[in-house]
Amino acid sequence: MKTQEIGYMDAPIPVGTDLKKEINRLRKEKNAVILAHFYQRPEIQDIADFVGDSLALAQWAAKTTADVLVLCGVHFMGETAKILCPDKKVLVPDLNAGCSLADSCPAPQFEDFVKLHPDHTVISYVNTSAAVKALTDIVVTSTNARQIVESLPSDEKIIFGPDRNLGNYINSITGRKMVLWDGACHVHEQFSLEKMLDLKKEYPEAEIICHPECKRYIVEVSDYVGSTAGLLKHVIKSPKKQFIVATESGVLHEMQKACPEKEFIPAPPNDSTCACNECNFMRLNTMEKLYNALRFGKPEIFVDENVRKKAIRPIRRMLDISAQLGL
Numbered sequence: 001m002k003t004q005e006i007g008y009m010d011a012p013i014p015v016g017t018d019l020k021k022e023i024n025r026l027r028k029e030k031n032a033v034i035l036a037h038f039y040q041r042p043e044i045q046d047i048a049d050f051v052g053d054s055l056a057l058a059q060w061a062a063k064t065t066a067d068v069l070v071l072c073g074v075h076f077m078g079e080t081a082k083i084l085c086p087d088k089k090v091l092v093p094d095l096n097a098g099c100s101l102a103d104s105c106p107a108p109q110f111e112d113f114v115k116l117h118p119d120h121t122v123i124s125y126v127n128t129s130a131a132v133k134a135l136t137d138i139v140v141t142s143t144n145a146r147q148i149v150e151s152l153p154s155d156e157k158i159i160f161g162p163d164r165n166l167g168n169y170i171n172s173i174t175g176r177k178m179v180l181w182d183g184a185c186h187v188h189e190q191f192s193l194e195k196m197l198d199l200k201k202e203y204p205e206a207e208i209i210c211h212p213e214c215k216r217y218i219v220e221v222s223d224y225v226g227s228t229a230g231l232l233k234h235v236i237k238s239p240k241k242q243f244i245v246a247t248e249s250g251v252l253h254e255m256q257k258a259c260p261e262k263e264f265i266p267a268p269p270n271d272s273t274c275a276c277n278e279c280n281f282m283r284l285n286t287m288e289k290l291y292n293a294l295r296f297g298k299p300e301i302f303v304d305e306n307v308r309k310k311a312i313r314p315i316r317r318m319l320d321i322s323a324q325l326g327l
Contacts, residue, residue, distance in 0.1 A: 104183030105162030
């Protein structure tokens with residue numbers, strides 16, 4: 001990261017600045033759109049043009065006519081947008097917003113892993129760097145991973161990376177025997193089974209719902225397992241009035257907006273000092289940094305062109321298959 005880009009992120013803001021008003025002015029002036037992941041701070045979700053999961057954000061980026069995309073999420077999401085939209089300026093409010101899952105799969109080591117299985121189709125989760133996507137045949141998200149795996153011949157040999165929990169979950173529900181990379185998301189790894197069962201005693205009528213990146217013992221006690229967008233759709237349709245939610249707690253904001261009459265209880269992590277589970281990387285983005293990103297046109301995401309040309313193929317394949325499957 002360049003020092004000047006860090007300076008832009010934290011540049012002083014004049015006292016009395018109306019951030020919402022200025023953000024709205026700047027995005028109109030610069031023909032910019034703000035895309036936010038469900039795990040962002042509530043105020044960022046509320047001001048965004050579009051809020052969604054990784055699949056929805058990629059789909060939106062692929063079709064927008066804006067000149068500037070401000071991706072309020074983590075670094076790999078900005079890279080994905082830049083891969084799809086090389087002619088557009090892509091900004092991430094804080095370049096330090098990384099991803100523990102993407103970091104658990106360094107491209108050089110993953111390349112060596114792929115070479116050990118030369119006859120395998122490589123499926124990579126979207127939570128990976130552009131360099132890992134360039135080594136991949138098909139990119140997937142938690143929304144479409146099962147359907148894309150099932151769209152391949154039943155005897156096809158598959159490498160799935162980097163999330164071992166999601167890969168194990170897909171193997172268990174499809175009967176596949178994919179070779180898994182040993183990576184994980186620090187947020188979804190930290191949920192406490194004991195505390196969740198205690199919550200269930202406290203809220204006996206509540207459904208336990210979880211993301212498939214959670215460990216198997218969390219999945220096994222859950223009433224519903226789904227992607228971030230899938231969890232949101234489920235609580236909207238469900239007749240239940242209470243839900244214990246095992247995923248990053250940012251999504252509870254959209255759940256509460258969609259269902260104000262229902263109660264959403266964040267599943268607690270092992271850390272006894274916290275009642276909810278937040279991604280420290282997602283929370284690095286703030287309204288102040290969003291304003292400065294629009295104000296200065298930085299920090300900007302760049303992807304090496306050779307890497308981009310290789311990485312766009314598996315992303316396009318994901319989008320094409322998702323469209324065919326109606327996802």
